[in-house]
Amino acid sequence: xxxxxxxxxxxxxxxxxxxxxxxxxxxxxxxxxxxxxxxxxxxxxxxxxxxxxxxxxxxxxxxxxxxxxxxxxxxxxxxxxxxxxxxxxxxxxxxxxxxxxxxxxxxxxxxxxxxxxxxxxxxxxxxxxxxxxxxxxxxxx
Ligand code: ADP
Numbered sequence: 001x002x003x004x005x006x007x008x009x010x011x012x013x014x015x016x017x018x019x020x021x022x023x024x025x026x027x028x029x030x031x032x033x034x035x036x037x038x039x040x041x042x043x044x045x046x047x048x049x050x051x052x053x054x055x056x057x058x059x060x061x062x063x064x065x066x067x068x069x070x071x072x073x074x075x076x077x078x079x080x081x082x083x084x085x086x087x088x089x090x091x092x093x094x095x096x097x098x099x100x101x102x103x104x105x106x107x108x109x110x111x112x113x114x115x116x117x118x119x120x121x122x123x124x125x126x127x128x129x130x131x132x133x134x135x136x137x138x139x140x141x
Contacts, residue, residue, distance in 0.1 A: 001140050003033070004081045005126035007115035008071035010064065017105045018071060021114060024087055024101055025075055033138040034074035034131050042066055048129065057110070064110055072130045076138055081123055084116045 006025070008018055025032070045062045052058050075084060089096030093106025093113070106112040117123035127136075 001076060001078060002080045002120050002123070003074055003076050003127060003138075004084050004117045004123045005115075005130060006073040006075060006084065006117075007130075008073070009111070009113060009115065010068040010070060011107065011111040012105070012113045013068060013071065015105060017113065021101055021105070022073075025073075025084070028083065028087060030075040030077040030080055030084070031138075032073060033076045034136045035071065036131075036135065037069050037071050038130075039069045040065065040130075044129065048126070061110060074127055074131065074136060076140065081117055081120050085118065088112075088114055088116050 008021060012018060012021060022032075042062055045065045046053075049058065049061055049065075052061060077083070087101055089100025089102040091102075091112060092109040093102040093111070094108060096103040096106065096112075101114060102112045117126050
């Protein structure tokens with residue numbers, strides 16, 4: 001059993017796509033075990049995207065993520081990390097596979113609707129970054 005951390009980005013909320021994106025996860029059969037809306041401080045985005053700090057558009061990504069509130073979710077299920085990454089599609093919305101979440105509602109490489117953890121190890125770190133244990137509702141130990 002795995003968990004993954006999903007962030008519905010400001011473009012998802014601004015475009016009113018939250019319901020449709022959540023429906024994709026629910027249709028795939030993954031229980032939602034945590035959910036909250038939050039304006040995340042820049043300092044947390046600097047940490048969350050630290051692996052991109054060397055890139056020229058790093059500050060732009062931080063500004064984009066800070067442009068409004070985001071929706072933070074945790075999904076649970078077998079192989080959920082890889083399966084949700086497949087549902088999202090590649091980073092660039094324009095070249096993501098047809099039918100994926102990013103291709104359907106995303107705009108470009110930055111405005112791509114949602115973040116999802118890229119490994120179970122990353123998921124564990126990201127879940128701790130955004131959620132307290134008593135905000136997570138799971139039947140699993
Ligand atoms: P992913 O979100 O697909 O795991 P990365 O970890 O490489 O991709 O990048 C994190 C986020 O930074 C992306 O989802 C996207 O919003 C933004 N980003 C990545 N690469 C670029 C780029 N070349 N130009 C603009 N934004 C980018």
